Amino acid sequence: MTLVDNEQPPPPVDTTPELAPSLAFRLIKPIAGLSVPIAAVVVALLVGAVMLRALGANPIDGYIALFDGAFGGWDQLADTSIKAMPLLLVGIGICIAFRTGVINLGGEGQIIAGAILSTTVALAIPGTPRLILVPLVLIAGGIGGACWGALAGALKAYAGVSEILSTIMMNIVAGQFLSFLLQDLLIEEGAIKIQQTERLTDNSHLPLLPGGTRLHLGVVIAVLVAVLGFFLLFRSALGVRLRAVGHNPDASEYAGMAVKRSVVQALAFSGACAGVAGAILVFGSESHRLIGEGGPTAFTQNAGFNGIVAALFGALHPIATIPASFFFGGMLTGGIQLQRELQVPAALIVALNGVIVIVVVSSLKLRSRIHQWFERRSEPTSAPAEQNDE
Amino acid sequence: GSDDADDATEAAEEVVDDATEAADDAADDAAEAVDEATEAVEETVDDTADAEPIKIGIVAPSASNDLAFTQSIIDSVERVSENRDIEVATTDGTFIVEDAAAAIRGYADDGFDLVIAHGSQYGSSLEEIAPDFPETSFAWGTSADTFGLDNVYSYTVSADQGGYVNGIIAAQLTTSNVIGVVGPIEVGDAALYVDGFVAGVAAQNPDVTVNVNYIESFSDVALASEAANAHVSNGADVLTGTAQMVVGATGVATEAGIPWFGTQSDQTDLAPGEVVASQVYHWEIVLDEVLDKIAGGQLGGESFVLTFENGGLEMAFNDGFELDPEVKASADEAIAALSSGELSTGL
């Protein structure tokens, strides 16, 4: 996975030619740039419309239901935000890992690791005051995910095991371990065995935000982590090291950077983000417990993979990953409503998400080509003057 | 002097308080009476001309045509709809528990009369959601627990009973004295069925070995298929299994020509020559009762169990499989005994 370049498109450097392009030209340029992704989404939605039609549903009703279910009111916006939370957190982790040149496909396992550790903590010390317990379980989640990620990092750095292999395999391990715990050590005592823990005490649950929706603290934390992720990557010394290693590990080593440690750290940070998502999924859940019945994805919601898509849509930038996650979160919550109202299978939404990814990602290059065309039109007629401050 | 005055004031206040309370009570009674009257009126309206259909929302974990757990409820609601005016909406494939919670809430929000949360893993979410919608009735299966809420029904099934009957037959069909079971994860209704089956076999013929293989997945069809192969290679000549991934195992039964016992839905279609019998869940027994109670104004608080006795369980024998009449008779006997309560699976 090639890495998307720098923090931001380089600031408009002073290559300003003498002849400023016409006003109309300057107005059209950003519109032309934006038109491509918009057109791509429209194409994807048209494909979706065809599928809806084929399923015997009215596409317009379908999209109204989808939109309404995703963004149609405060409750819907809250649900969408809650759904976006794990995508965002995993996505931030992906930004960190991918920019360090590490392909973390282990979000699923790291979410589970975070959930297991945080749940264990909450079950062990149920009487702790909320003000202490809530931060504690979040931290425990982060630590759980970080350890699981760091293990893959250490395998890569010190044993030469590709992280693509180890993270995929470790997802399986974590899923089975969760299943084991929920059959044995952590299962709720009851007449019928359900793979779930007992109800976690209210003082461990993430507080709801005012406003009467189900929006909880977890969403705020996710956004906060995105901002932290941004500062980590682009404003801290550590970020310089991680990105340097991501772009060119050899040059980084020659410059005196600890490459192996960076790989482990990147996966630890990445795992920590996913682990926090795991904790929030437990402590922000409607059910107030960790449920693994029906397989690990019943709990992780596949966020370990969907988060990758969100991060790449956000150009591996933690802040841009916020709207990207929100968009995919909306697709998922809207999909539930679409299914309920029009009785089309939920699989449609999964397929439609695939189509959106396919079409939008294909269009990105087109966009940069258009961008280049404009660049060329506005280029100077002779080689640029030497830009020395002499 | 001042003390007396104080006392007097207190006494006066008490009197006033009492009076207010009495007035409140009266008002409450009146309001209740009005409510009841309204309800009565509404009921009559329902019973007579207008007849707005009862809206039922179903939320279930796997596909509605999985020939297993989810399909059992869909089919049952279908059967109920033959005699009743109901309108059904389904959200299936909701294996993500939080999505199920959202769907349950969505149906309640949309004013559905009955929301069926068909998955034991949905219970804990329902426990939190149901109190927010006191006017809506919820049904949760499979479980015996209603959380003490008066708008939640729960329903479950003595899956062990059918398992037991299947076990009795299976023990008579095996010649190798080895039987294989392909299970998903050892929890809930699946574990109950398997345990019942093992008990049935043991009751019939203690010499038969039952190899139980939980493949640790509800969805891995390929692994289920290979688990069945493993059973066959270990000498099993009768197979059974439960949950939606067994469609992988029935193929192995077909190929090897080995008898198969089904559960949850009639699985004859999966292996027309090999399925001996399937335990079929008739949730309509529960549904009918629940709908009657809802019509009567009771929104929950009760729990139902499908058994042979109440007709919620039925053995569907496959006509395409020639079963020795003696064996069939022993099965019928077991069913009768289980129905009458003479016999228990011991679970």
Add this chain to the structure above:
Amino acid sequence: MTPDPGTPTDRTVPMLEMRGITKRFPGVVANDAVDLSVLPGQVHTLLGENGAGKSTLMKILYGLYQPDEGTISMNGEEIRISSPTDAIDRGIGMIHQHFMLVPTLTVAENVALGLGGRRGLADMRPVKAKLADVSERYGLHVDPDAYIWQLAVGERQRAEILKALYRDAQVLVLDEPTAVLTPPEVDDLFATLRQLTDDGRGLVFISHKLHEVMALSDEITVLRNGKVSGHTRPSDATRESLAEMMVGRPVELTRTVSSQERGQAKLVVEHLDVMGDRGQLAVEDLSIEVHEGEVVGVAGVSGNGQRELAEAIFGLRPIASGSVEIAGTRTIAPDPRRVREMGLAYVPEERMVHGAIGDFTVAENLMLCDYHRPPYTRRGMLDRTKISERCRELIRNYRVKTPGQHTPTRNLSGGNIQKVVIAREFGSGADAFVIAQPTRGVDIGAAEYIHERLLEQRSNGAAILLISEDLDEVMQLSDRIIVLLEGKIMGEVARADFDINTLGLMMSGVTAAS
């Protein structure tokens, strides 16, 4: 391997003519109405500063870029070259500035690439047979079964040329072929090139080394900022005049280094053994002392342990035995960060692989070693104002040509990337340096500048170990020269005894003493 019999060998009709070639890149006009013609049997040299547009012009000729304007004709006929396949079909061959070899394939496989094979089989026997012929004829010896990654640069260069000759190129472009070669290798190459021109082939030659240009060329075209700034012949030019045509100002080509008192031993290497990539002993029982205020040159044909030596000193490669001391402290299990903290800095030879990060901005590369130190980082967070100030200062002091400090470094020309690396290392406050190939592929203007800076460090009392295959450079800058051969010291020569012939002989294994 005679020239195509159908080709007239009339040596006055240009076999290649490029006319009015213009090529624009976003923000740059790389070629502006450039004309170039090559006669059969002629070496036509393209000269110009880094980024003048030489490679671009040649990439157009080879079908890698399409010109925005202009025409190309061969043997009088106008042609369109839309891909390298077209170019190869027309008899154009190119030795690229950066080797175009697949390191994981053998020499023979690299040669056979794209040729197809009988029934789709990659049978190397006929390839090797023909390759043996070509090698024999032009004296280009490389083991056809060796993997490219196993080869030294000189051998890679020969493999590159063989690829073109195997395809019977009539016009051969050589983009800085000598940048990585040692003087004896250059001599061999030139002998081969003369043989090629004798066959009637036309050559386009690009180099930053003026003495080579003077020695080899028939015609010289000078480019500046994408335009032709002059056209001449060696007989009408001097190195000084060429330099001035390129740079637009007089350039000091020879430099006298004043002798100065050396101080204490700063970098001491004793009895060092280091293993190479292929498990052989690459450095053997090697001892060197570099004192404050002294430049010690390490000369030698590439692949004789120079890289391993530098990497071992820096902790990038394990030391098999022996020791390294920096400022009196022995490095134990060193890693680059600790070595740097001990005051040693390193300019590695491969700037794009080891020296700089192409996707990072100029500013980020300038700070690559210091970013984590105060005042640039406080409590873990970068101080962007301080960093920006520092970068502006370095860019100004080292005359780095860049649109701005936030430009991605890969968009800079090679010489400027090298200046970025030099600026970073010299600006790091270190007082001892290991510097490898500081001016490889760098134009004379920039090279002059880098040399100036190096000597400035020396006069400030820095200890400098200068590793270079460019004998002129080593002789110009060093106080004494150590010659390396097969990982061992062949001998040491003091400044007073510098002589290009003696050194050349020592490099090939003949000791000065004998």
Add this chain to the structure above:
Amino acid sequence: MSEFFTVSVLVATLASGIRLATPFLLASLGEMIGQRSGVLNLGVEGVMLIGAFASYFTVLRAESVKSTVPGIDWVPDTLLGVVVALLVGLLMGLVYAFMTVVMHAEQGISGIGIFLFGLGFTDLLFQKQVGTPRPITGISKFEIPLLSDIPKIGEIFFQHNVFVYVAFLLVPIVWFVINKTTFGLDIRAVGETPEAADTLGVSVNRVRLQTILISNMLAGLAGAALALEIGIFQQNLTAGQGFIAIALVYFGGWRPWGVMAGALLFGIVSATVLQLKTLGIVEGASSSLMAMAPAVLTIVVLVIVSRRIAPPAALTRPFDRAAS
């Protein structure tokens, strides 16, 4: 435990391991060819699902297919299913090539798009076109004459369905193609140093298009192997096998034999776990712990035998001459 170490159980376990390894092997070999040319395809899982559904559905509706396409009455249903699976693999390959080779889309995200599409779309088609799971007559065992009669050996290696033989035969074939043909030379060059290949007139994008098509067809075939072996389709039939197949390419160090070793390791360990459970040696909750074994062992083995083979240098790097 002693029950496990009987000859018949060991033989059955090995045979079962080989069967389980087959879909992995087919998909991994395809992925490996793609990666050798510099293309990472994370969409294998999706293409496997599409291939599985296509072959299943074709067999299910073989009659109507045969009545619409004249002259193919003689073709066995399963073969028809395989052909259709290869065709849809080809189609998905074209889509993926359009995205990554023509449009230069980011390979990782493109693959995930294909995966999501495959996952949702097959589920949708299955629900709308098939409904409840309906068994088909899948592919049956083909006992290789003579060889299958060898005691033990015959049972382990020569009593399988055709997919098994095809998959294992592909190993030397792929090795030969990559190492001994000009096409293989092109693949290796393009995956390592596309610029160099380009300067010698090798069309980087055409080679990549070809490997993408091959790789997707093999993924489709892997799906068919799965569906036709089990004789049924269900949503998410592959249950993560495509991702494991990708991991096995890394396990195998981009070498066909290494990939085969990985697939066999994974398959045989899975089969062993199944046997241990079947025999009641592993019971209860600990059977979840045992289910980790294939994943854990793959990592452990790789740590022990680690050869640190570098991936193809140009993996995931789109090639664009104008920008190089």
